[in-house]
Amino acid sequence: MVGDSMLPELKPWDMVFFVKTNNIQVGDIIIFENSKGIDVIHRVIKIRGERYITKGDNNQWYDWNENVTQNDIRGKMIFRVPLGDILLRDD
Numbered sequence: 001m002v003g004d005s006m007l008p009e010l011k012p013w014d015m016v017f018f019v020k021t022n023n024i025q026v027g028d029i030i031i032f033e034n035s036k037g038i039d040v041i042h043r044v045i046k047i048r049g050e051r052y053i054t055k056g057d058n059n060q061w062y063d064w065n066e067n068v069t070q071n072d073i074r075g076k077m078i079f080r081v082p083l084g085d086i087l088l089r090d091d
Contacts, residue, residue, distance in 0.1 A: 005056025006041055013083045016041060018075030024052060029077040032068050039074065040066075 002012055009029070010016065018031050026044055032054070034040045045062055046053035050069055055062040 005059050006043070007058040009043075009057050010041065010080060011082065015081040015083050016077055017079050017081075019078050020075045022070060024070070024073060024076055030054070030068075031074045031077070032066075032072045033074065034063075034066055034068075034072075041077070 004012060006029070016029075016031075024030060024044060024047075026047060028044050029041060030044060030052070031039055031041050032052075040054075040063075042054040042056050042059075042063060044052050045055045052068040052070075052073070053062055054066065054068055
């Protein structure tokens with residue numbers, strides 16, 4: 001993972017593992033393809049019909065410009081390997 005939008009849950013360089021599923025719930029961390037074709041890892045904060053509203057934990061605003069549907073979702077996070085703690089340590 002690269003970026004800081006999911007701090008403190010996920011740190012840059014953490015290794016994140018996902019599973020493909022249709023069982024997405026509020027609070028899940030998902031990876032989805034955004035409208036620019038880029039994979040994004042954010043948390044589901046609301047479900048409105050077939051649309052998932054997402055937000056990075058460290059972001060002030062939700063992803064208002066994204067229309068995330070089940071077709072966009074590549075997977076749901078099942079666990080992470082905290083490499084960011086190791087690689088970013090300052091000692």
